Structures are given as structure tokens and as C-alpha cells.
Amino acid sequence: MRKKVNFSMMHILLFSLIFLRPARDPLGKDISGNGGIFEINTPSRKVLIIEAVNEKNEPVEGIPVVLVFPDGKVFPDTAITDARGYAVFHIQPEKEGKNEITAISPLAENEVKLLIYGFKRFWLFFMISGVLGGLALFMFGLHYGGKALTRVGGNKLREFLWRFTRIPVLGVLTGIFITIMTQSSSATTVMLVSFTDAGIMKFWETLGVILGADIGTTLTVQLVAFKIHEFSLFMIFTGFILMLFPGKREKLAGRVIFSFGLVFFGMKIMSDAVAPLKEIKKFHSLLAWAGKRPLIGILAAAVFTGIIQSSGATMALILSLSFQNLITLKEAIPLIFGANIGTCVTAVIASVGRDVEAKKVALAHVLFKVIGVILFFPFLSHFASFISLLSPSLSRSIANAHTFFNVGATLLFLPFLRPFSALVRFLTPAEKKKKEFGPLYIDPTFLGTPPIAMGAAMREVLRMADMVLEMYKQSIKVLEENDVELRERIIKEDDRVDLLDERITLYLTRLSDEELSHELSKRSVILL
Numbered sequence: 001m002r003k004k005v006n007f008s009m010m011h012i013l014l015f016s017l018i019f020l021r022p023a024r025d026p027l028g029k030d031i032s033g034n035g036g037i038f039e040i041n042t043p044s045r046k047v048l049i050i051e052a053v054n055e056k057n058e059p060v061e062g063i064p065v066v067l068v069f070p071d072g073k074v075f076p077d078t079a080i081t082d083a084r085g086y087a088v089f090h091i092q093p094e095k096e097g098k099n100e101i102t103a104i105s106p107l108a109e110n111e112v113k114l115l116i117y118g119f120k121r122f123w124l125f126f127m128i129s130g131v132l133g134g135l136a137l138f139m140f141g142l143h144y145g146g147k148a149l150t151r152v153g154g155n156k157l158r159e160f161l162w163r164f165t166r167i168p169v170l171g172v173l174t175g176i177f178i179t180i181m182t183q184s185s186s187a188t189t190v191m192l193v194s195f196t197d198a199g200i201m202k203f204w205e206t207l208g209v210i211l212g213a214d215i216g217t218t219l220t221v222q223l224v225a226f227k228i229h230e231f232s233l234f235m236i237f238t239g240f241i242l243m244l245f246p247g248k249r250e251k252l253a254g255r256v257i258f259s260f261g262l263v264f265f266g267m268k269i270m271s272d273a274v275a276p277l278k279e280i281k282k283f284h285s286l287l288a289w290a291g292k293r294p295l296i297g298i299l300a301a302a303v304f305t306g307i308i309q310s311s312g313a314t315m316a317l318i319l320s321l322s323f324q325n326l327i328t329l330k331e332a333i334p335l336i337f338g339a340n341i342g343t344c345v346t347a348v349i350a351s352v353g354r355d356v357e358a359k360k361v362a363l364a365h366v367l368f369k370v371i372g373v374i375l376f377f378p379f380l381s382h383f384a385s386f387i388s389l390l391s392p393s394l395s396r397s398i399a400n401a402h403t404f405f406n407v408g409a410t411l412l413f414l415p416f417l418r419p420f421s422a423l424v425r426f427l428t429p430a431e432k433k434k435k436e437f438g439p440l441y442i443d444p445t446f447l448g449t450p451p452i453a454m455g456a457a458m459r460e461v462l463r464m465a466d467m468v469l470e471m472y473k474q475s476i477k478v479l480e481e482n483d484v485e486l487r488e489r490i491i492k493e494d495d496r497v498d499l500l501d502e503r504i505t506l507y508l509t510r511l512s513d514e515e516l517s518h519e520l521s522k523r524s525v526i527l528l
Helices: 002-015 125-164 167-184 185-198 203-224 229-242 246-271 277-280 281-291 294-306 311-323 329-342 344-351 356-390 392-425 450-481 483-510 518-527
Strands: 019-022 038-039 047-053 064-068 072-075 078-080 086-093 097-104 112-119
Touching: 002 078, 019 185, 019 329, 038 086, 047 112, 064 086, 072 281, 078 086, 086 112, 125 167, 125 277, 125 311, 125 518, 167 185, 167 203, 167 392, 185 203, 185 344, 185 356, 203 246, 203 311, 203 356, 203 392, 229 246, 246 277, 246 311, 281 294, 281 329, 294 311, 294 329, 294 356, 311 392, 329 344, 329 356, 329 392, 344 356, 356 392, 450 483, 450 518, 483 518
Parallel strands: 038 112
Antiparallel strands: 019 047, 047 086, 064 078, 064 097, 072 086, 097 112
16 A cells, blocks of 8 residues: 555646645635744744645645755755645744745756845834834923923913914814924813803804914924924924023923924834835735725824824824834825814813814814715825825825824815814703802813913912902991891801812812913912
8 A cells, every 4th residue: 555655646746836825724714824024043843834736736645845044944854745745844043134945856847936024032022112112202202392381482372372362263273283382182182172151252262273283283384394303303402402501491492302302202212113014015915905994093093193182192193103114195185084074082081071163172072074075085095196296205195194184174064164163062951950159260181281270370369359359349338238138148158168269279280280480370379
């Protein structure tokens, strides 16, 4: 029986043509390991499998196969195909990046080229750490820079908010200015939620500011799209040196330069971290799959942005992928749309438990974004083609798409703000819940913007002073008329004044923890 098997094998080898190919399973799926990822200088359980077949595409047993791998080790040196036609090898690359391997056999009519990718050990951990660390630096740089810019233009910021928001066009300009100062459209909308809740602003006045804030946040993305992250460390050094100067202007300029150096350095770290993804076929396949399903891209970006509560950070990640040519403009645009929707989460959270007017602001922000995406979505391909014509590079195209979307949405909504506000009012029924007594103007969300927080504290102090003055007038009446009921009301009002005094003192104490200018520090002490 054994002689018959050996004879049939000899017959196949002598009279059949043998071909090598990357191994496939019975269903035709590639199981060769071609295009796989292997850790360099590290023994791996992963294998490369070469298949030997005859001209009828049938597996051939007993064929010797050798892998030629100049940049790594192969175990064993020669493998013999089994009954399935498979020759199995363990490999250990010694070079990072692309590694080419050639499979040959003295009995085969062809040779097979395979490509594998060598990465350092724990590469996935380092890649994720790089992305998260770079993202943290980016967000901290924006936050730190926003505080510095707020100190530069804080008083004007307050003046803009309380003077130039009644006319929608001026409201848009105000929103742009405030967002440039704070480096966060989310911070701007949260402030608007608090202002309407306190009665400082009317709902109608916030609409133009919301649209302007959405445009303002795109300017940061435009700045980041410049590929100047190679100079980020120089910017950090320059900013640090300027911060050592005694002059106030030099210190503030140093903080701004230092913070934007951190922003660009964070971008560089993220860009370098995602570089290995260029070599991973599955990642490209995933992007191609998502590119054909833009709704999934919108949803994923919206959820991610909602979790980290920063559309700027999401845009930074998209730009990092573009710097490595890992994403196309058509694949990026749904992510841009999703980032714009996801940024509304911050305002929605801020509106929870607040007055109905504050909830209208959050709902208006959501509707602006969702309706804007609905209007742009059917023309996604045309929009991508239009942006490509205007932009010299992929990163600039992505930044321009972000800007054009928000500017376009603003131009579409601006003439219809009256009917839009009516729609929001219709969707937000009035609440009959009675509001508990407490501070009306001071709000923890203002603490990040000291000039506005100080203005709110002054309003609250004036409110308390009015209450005390009214109590004084009524107390004279009590003494004159011996009105017992009025005396009880004055006692209750005194408890309210005590509550306000306690809350204002706590608020000003917390405000003093922020970096205040000399003028604001002086006012804080006077109010206390």
C-alpha cells in the first residue's frame, strides 16, 4: 500500500505542473499571513503558509518550499507541504516597516512574493499612548492658550456679550471673537446657556452668537492644518523664555506662544503615532468600508466628540491621519459632520436642571448642527469635489471643509432666525416648575472666564444690596406700625440675604484660585 502511495506521488511530481501561492482555506479565504504584522526580534506564534497546487488547482503533498528572507530569520529553513498542500513557516523580522519575503521551490514553476510588516514590541500600546498623550497635550495647549487670550481681551469679551448680541450679524461676530479668545466653541455655548438661565441674555440674542462660535472654532483647525509642527519645540522654548520676562505683555505673549507650541507638538505626536497604520491593510479596508457608509462615520465621530467634549480634538485626530495620507477627503467629511454634531453634547449637559430658556439654547445648537448636516449630506460628493478644487493639500482641504460647512450653515440660517427661534420655542414647552431661591447671576461655568465671572458677581452683589435696602425700608414700617406679619417676612428675607452672602463669598473665593489680573484681584477683595 505504501509503495502505491509513493508511486502516485512520484507520478504527480513527474507529470504535473506545480505552482506555489499564498495559502487559502477550503472557502477561498487567504490564510497565508501575507500583509500581516510581526514584532521585530521577537519569536511569534504567527505563521506564514505557502500552498502548493497542481494545474487542476489541487493541493500537492511532499513539495519542498524555501523562504528567502534577507531581513529576518525563518524556521524551518525548508518546509515540506502536507496533505493539504501547506508549507508552514515561523518568521522573525529584524527590520521595522515593510519586509519582502520570497517563497521558492525547485519543483515549482513560479515563486511567490509576500509582504509583511515589522513593528517594535508593544507597538499597539505605544501607538494608543501616543495618540492619547498627543491629544492630551493638544487639549491642554488649547485650554492654556484660551486662558491667556482671555486675560488679553477679557474685558472686551464681556462688553461684546452684553452689548452686541441684539443684532444677529453682530452676534455672529461676537461668537467668533469669544471663541477665538476662549479657544472653545463648547465653552461659548455653555456660557450662553448660563446667561439665559440667569436672565442676563434673552434666548433670541444667543442664536447669532452660537453660529459665530461654530465659525470661530474652525479658525483653530485652519491654524493646526499648517504643517509647522516641526517648529513646535522651538515655539515652546520661545514661549518659555518670554514667560521669564518681568513685563506683563511679554509674559502673556509667552503663554500664548508656549500654548500653541504644545498644540502643534501634540499634533506631531499624534501624527507620528498613527504612522504605522499606513502599513496595515485592515485599517485601510476599515476606512474604505466606512467611506461607503458615511452615516456610520458621522455617528462614530459624534459619539467620540461627545465623550471627549471637544470637536477641536476630533478634528486634530482627523488631521493627524491626513498628515500620513491615511484618509481621503471624502472619508473625512462624514467625520467632520459627526464632530460638529458631537460638540453639542456639552451644551446639552450644561442645560440639564436649568430654566427652560437655557434648554432652548442647547436645543438650538443641536438643531443648527443636525439640520446643517442634513442639508449638506445629499451633496457630500459634490462638496468634496468643490473643496478639493480650492485646496492645495489634503490637510488644508479638511480644514476648509470644516470652515465651509459652518460658514455655509450660518449663511443659510441667518435670514431665518425668527422662524427658527419660533420652532425651538414650539419644541420646548414652558415649564411650570417653581424655581428655588438662590443666586441668579453667578454660575460656576463663568469661573474659567474671570472678567465675566467678576461681572456676574458684581450683579449678584447689587441684587443683594437691593434686597437689603428694601428690608431697611420695611423694617422702619414694622417699627412704626408694629406689623408682625411684615416682620416675619423680613426675617425670611434676611435668611435669603445670608444665603446669597454665603454663596457670593464662596464664589469669589473660588474665583481667586483662577489667574486674575491686578484689577480683577482688587475688585475681588473689595467685593469680599
